[in-house]
Each structure stands twice: as structure tokens, then as C-alpha cells.
Amino acid sequence: MEEFKLGPNGSMIYCVEFLKTNLQWLIERIHSLRREKGIKYFVFDLPGQVEIYTNHGALREVIQELSKTLPMRFAALHLVDCSYLYDRTRFLSALTLSLTATVGMDMPFINAISKLDLLKTLGRPEMGLSFYQNMSGLNLMFLDCQGKEASPFMKKFGKLSKELCDLVERYNMVSYSMIDINDRMFMCNIVMLLDQANGYFYDAEKMENSKETEIDYESLKEYMEHEAVMDLEDKYFDAADEEMT
Secondary structure, eight states, rough: TTTOOOHHHHHHHHHHHHHHHTTTHHHHHHHHHHHHHOOOOOOOOOOTTTTTSSSOOOHHHHHHHHHHHHOOOOOEEEEEEEEGGGGGHHHHHHHHHHHHHHHHTTTEEEEEEOOGGEEEEEEOSSSSSHHHHOOOGGGGGGGGTSTOOHHHHHHHHHHHHHHHHHHHHHHOOOEEOOTTTTOOHHHHHHHHHHHHHHGGOHHHHHHHHGGGOOOHHHHHHHHHHHHHHHHHHHHHHHHHHHHHH
């Protein structure tokens, strides 16, 4: 930033381009960790600047090159802060970003709402948590955008918002899993989804890990499909409602 007089986003893009130009360094580093420490599973913690995933190709090209050069399979976990659930326009913005990143990165993508432990202090969002898991009926969020009590912003941009909802539903590529760092079931579910997406779930080495054998994945899948969101709402919203009263 100091050397080239760049802002935060511009400098982040420069860094990804620099990594792409010097990709052999990363490849050698991964080879070294594999040989010396036997590491097989890598987690790349990426910055949140949206430009890297939406309108710039360097990161996608880095991942594609790593996939070609190394015996690696990638899957992405894209996090949306739970605070977005309390503002329908902000959530729609995050939703369109999720769709753009999913399409643009060209790899298995898992979108998740994170920091759910904050729900106990933020309170009950406008839509139930199951709504965000299925992403069906998005227009329901903007039914009142032309009513008498609609805000000036909604009256002006409500129609555009509904069109964006139609676009997201038409692609049918975005739904959200839930992440609660304090809940073992939800964390195991995210690990399961990632490992299924990148192929590691079917690797014999995964099941040789004693920690992995502690997880009953069949029961976990059934729980997440039928009971998890309900339990989560009982856990956090009941507590939040009591605090408000």
C-alpha cells in the first residue's frame, strides 16, 4: 500500500496477482509440508474483499493451476455474517455475492451463515432460519416494497430487489448451511459437507483418524435435515425473547 499508493482492495488484488506470478513458491511450500510433515489436508484462509471473487480472475487461476500441478481437490466455504439476516437489502446483497462467487470461482461452493451464537443477543430475524437453508420464495421478503408504509428506498428499489430474487431462484445454486462455533453438530456438518465436496470424505485415511470415527455421519445428516434448525431456534430465540420481555 505504501509503495504503490494503493487502497485496501487494490493492494489485496495486487497481492493475489503477485502470488499468481510467483506460484512456484506456493507449490514448493506445499510439496515441502507434504514430504516433511505428511500433511494432506490444507485450509487456505482467504481475505473477504469481494473483488477477488467477483470481477477478477487471478485467484481462480491460482486455484486452477494448483489443481493441475498438485494432486489437490478444492472446495470453498463462503461465510455470510448472521447480522445480514436483520436487513433484507443487506442480505440480498450478500446473496447476490454468494451467487456471483459460486459461478465465478468454478469450484464446489458451500455457502454458510456464520456467528450464529450472536443470535441470542441480536434477537429473532424477520425470516425463520429454515428459509435461509432452502432459499425458496425469496420474493416474500419484498412483498411490501410498494405499499403505503414502504420506505422511500424500498419504493425506489423494491422492484429491482424482486428481480434480483427471481434471478437467484432461477439459478437455484445458493442455499445456506449454518455455523455455530459452539455447537459440535453444526461444525461436524460443515466438515462433512466440505469433505464430500472435495472428495476427502471417501478417502480411507479420513476414516483411519480416531476423531473421525467418533462421528456418526448418517445420524448427523438425518439430524441436520429434520431437527437441527428447530433446535437452534429454540436454543437462541427463546432466550432472546425472554431477555426482551
